[in-house]
Amino acid sequence: MNTEEFLDYDDLGDALREGRALRPARGYRFLLAQGDLNFQSCLVSDPVPLGRQLLEAGGLDLRDGYSLFAILPSGDFEDVRLNEPFDLRERGAERFVAFLTDRDFKLTLKDDELRWGKPIISGTVLYGLAKPGEGEAVFLEVAGGEDRLIEHGELIDLAQPGIERFITARLTFEIIVNSRPRTVNARTVTFEQIVQLAFPSQHEPNVVFSMTYRHAASMPHAGELGTGGTVDVKKKGTVFNVTRTVQS
Incomplete structure (x- = not known):
């Protein structure tokens, strides 16, 4: 006797973000958009549906001549053939886009x-x-x-x-370091890089630096940064404050 319990549904997006396999469920939730980026939640009962079943789950009429694409985590588009199975458990795709191929x-x-x-x-x-x-x-x-x-x-x-x-x-990012505007050429900056921008000279071994930041692109948007740490900055406006302490 199979005592395995089935969820009402499992969400593809949750599984991808949590790095886990899909769980046994009566339905599997994915996101479908029709010719734009307005994604709607849809459910299919089979984790390996045909492409046409994904369209039907979104209420689209196959007779209208839709094409269907899966958007992979890399941002690439993968053609989903309407009469062939698409394994939701292995492809890493949460979002699908259907569109009519009548214009360029x-x-x-x-x-x-x-x-x-x-x-x-x-x-x-x-x-x-x-x-x-x-x-x-x-x-x-x-x-x-x-x-x-x-x-x-x-x-x-x-x-x-x-x-x-x-x-x-x-590629340039305009940041503020100790109230002075600075420019960096990468989105991710390091603690050591910001220290050099704040105090551009060689430092004695007994010098210790502490750093806070705010308006960052990465999460959290504000906080403290320590040795070896990194943070993603915005195109303009991420602020760093660096203090220098000489230990006796």
């Missing part, structure tokens, strides 16, 4: 005009197409404003107004 989307990347067959493109794909140089990143060009840094795992809706021109540029 134009964008400009490094002054080259491209046509993209989906209304959504990932940062991973943009970086792969742009091939930025050392210390460079991909940005969305904002007319009359500050260009926006594109993250590798980000998803961009090409159907939105103004989402059309992407460039590569030097």
Whole structure:
């Protein structure tokens, strides 16, 4: 006799974030969007559904001619064939996008005009197409404003107004160290790097530094940083305060 208890449902996103396998359940919850980034929760009863079953779970009519893609943790898109099984237990995908393939989307990347067959493109794909140089990143060009840094795992809706021109540029982050503006060329900074910005000289062995930060990009957004520690900074405005103590 099988005494294994089944959950009402298990959530793919929870399983991915917790680094565990899907649990036995009567349903499996995933996220589905229709041609945009407005994801809705849906349930399927089989952990290895056909692609068409994923569409049907979202209430979409197969006769409308939808294509379905899984968004992998890397940001890449994987084609989900409607009449073939897709193993939710092994593929690491929580989000799926269905769209009608009746139009192309134009964008400009490094002054080259491209046509993209989906209304959504990932940062991973943009970086792969742009091939930025050392210390460079991909940005969305904002007319009359500050260009926006594109993250590798980000998803961009090409159907939105103004989402059309992407460039590569030097990656810089403007931070404040002991009330002075400083520039770094990487999102992640180290304790030792900030100490050198605060006190740019050689230090005697009896000198000890302590550091606090706020308005960081990483969690927590504020706190203390110690030797060997790192923190992710925002494009502009992360603040560090470094104090120097001489021990006798």
